[in-house]
Amino acid sequence: MLDLRDIVVTHKRPGGEPVRAVRGVSLTVERGQVVGLVGESGCGKSSLARVASGLEAPTSGEALFEGRPLNALKTRQRPLEDRRLQMVFQNPYASLSPRRTVESQLLDGVPGRVERSDRSAEVERLLTLVGLPVGAANRYPSQFSGGQRQRLAIARALAADPSLVVADEPVTALDAFSSAQIVRLLQTLVAELDMAMLFISHDLSLVRAIADETCVMYAGEIVERGPSEQLWNDPQHDYTKALIAAIPEIGPVKRLPGLDEN
Ligand SMILES: Nc1ncnc2c1ncn2[C@@H]1O[C@H](COP(=O)(O)OP(=O)(O)OP(=O)(O)O)[C@@H](O)[C@H]1O
Numbered sequence: 001m002l003d004l005r006d007i008v009v010t011h012k013r014p015g016g017e018p019v020r021a022v023r024g025v026s027l028t029v030e031r032g033q034v035v036g037l038v039g040e041s042g043c044g045k046s047s048l049a050r051v052a053s054g055l056e057a058p059t060s061g062e063a064l065f066e067g068r069p070l071n072a073l074k075t076r077q078r079p080l081e082d083r084r085l086q087m088v089f090q091n092p093y094a095s096l097s098p099r100r101t102v103e104s105q106l107l108d109g110v111p112g113r114v115e116r117s118d119r120s121a122e123v124e125r126l127l128t129l130v131g132l133p134v135g136a137a138n139r140y141p142s143q144f145s146g147g148q149r150q151r152l153a154i155a156r157a158l159a160a161d162p163s164l165v166v167a168d169e170p171v172t173a174l175d176a177f178s179s180a181q182i183v184r185l186l187q188t189l190v191a192e193l194d195m196a197m198l199f200i201s202h203d204l205s206l207v208r209a210i211a212d213e214t215c216v217m218y219a220g221e222i223v224e225r226g227p228s229e230q231l232w233n234d235p236q237h238d239y240t241k242a243l244i245a246a247i248p249e250i251g252p253v254k255r256l257p258g259l260d261e262n
């Protein structure tokens with residue numbers, strides 16, 4: 001489905017040393033599979049995500065989607081078959097405008113023409129899929145909360161009937177509660193719609209919750225890949241161990257000294 005081969009991404013900076021953000025990454029996502037990509041800030045996740053979603057050409061290496069090379073084209077200029085690859089970003093406004101109605105933006109996402117008589121049914125279907133009320137259609141993204149806006153961005157991606165969604169930190173900007181809800185929504189959608197997903201996050205516990213397999217990225221390289229549970233229970237690479245050790249344990253809050261009841 002998605003086949004990244006030896007991808008290198010070097011960012012040129014005017015007047016500075018080029019940044020080698022991705023240093024030879026190979027990664028595959030199979031049909032219906034959820035692959036997690038985890039690593040600390042600056043390790044190259046978004047640089048790789050932009051290649052994986054065809055937004056940027058790699059400096060070297062090959063990116064194939066459904067067996068064809070991904071051309072770095074803006075989504076709207078893409079041939080219809082490449083729209084089966086959709087993206088969800090940290091900032092929902094990367095794919096939505098705050099000031100156009102939800103309905104018109106969702107319809108924009110549908111490849112090909114939608115007959116006038118089918119439009120409201122399609123918008124209704126998409127809103128329902130992401131758990132938003134049908135009445136959202138005539139409102140504007142700016143009138144929604146962060147979590148709801150991310151639902152709209154997901155609905156926009158689903159409009160193209162994607163076989164693969166690349167989600168780059170889709171819940172990082174949200175509070176813990178909304179974040180958990182969006183993760184649950186993505187899980188449900190992947191199962192119901194038979195989509196594959198590349199789920200990118202700096203948060204290993206989130207990735208573990210959603211991904212069948214996890215790739216750990218460190219300084220532009222993938223240092224470990226395995227089934228998420230196995231990687232969690234028996235990490236091989238020192239960096240993976242450090243990531244797991246850094247996760248705060250959740251449990252009953254210890255009583256603070258001095259705050260005991262009399
Ligand atoms: N357009 C760009 N021009 C120059 N340098 C860039 C560009 N985009 C990213 N970089 C650099 O490449 C490296 C990797 O960045 P990238 O955004 O891919 O990391 P990331 O893992 O997504 O980080 P985060 O978790 O903060 O989103 C960083 O050193 C970053 O400063």
Ligand SMILES: [Mg+2]
Pocket residue numbers: 045046047168169
């Ligand atoms: Mg990033």
